Amino acid sequence: MNIIKLCENDIITLRKNHPCEKKAYDFKVLMVGSDIKIQCVKCLRTVIVPRIKLEKNIRLINSEPPHKSAFGTDGK
Ligand SMILES: [Zn+2]
Numbered sequence: 001m002n003i004i005k006l007c008e009n010d011i012i013t014l015r016k017n018h019p020c021e022k023k024a025y026d027f028k029v030l031m032v033g034s035d036i037k038i039q040c041v042k043c044l045r046t047v048i049v050p051r052i053k054l055e056k057n058i059r060l061i062n063s064e065p066p067h068k069s070a071f072g073t074d075g076k
Contacts, residue, residue, distance in 0.1 A: 004055050004058060004061070005061075006029055006032050006036060006061065007029065007032065007063060008029055008030065008031065008032055009028065009029060009064060010028070010029045010061055010062065010063050010064070011026055011027070011028055011029075011041070011061075011062040011064075012026070012027050012028075012029060012038070012058055012060065012061050012062070013025050013026055013027075013058070013059045013060035013061075013062070014026075014027060014054075014057045014058060014059060015057050015058075015059050016057055018040040018042065018043065018045070018047075020040060020042055020043040020045065021042050021043070023042075024040055024041070024042040024043070025059070026040075026041045026042075027039060027040055027041060027047075028041055030046060033051075034050070034051055035048050035049065035050055035051060036048070036049050036050075036051050036054045038054070
């Protein structure tokens, strides 16, 4: 069983495109709960999708790399 971990600000690629554009497969995750609020990165419109429905539609999750954390920085 696969558990899909979604976090806010993740960019997800869906199997189905947003109707605004043929290549609008990328959405930004705005809110995570039993329903997921996503925003089309092309037209910036938001959609609320039930989690179960969305998970079936996800092709890729592009989490932001944690490069912001200041680990191992030698401040000399
Ligand atoms: Zn769109």
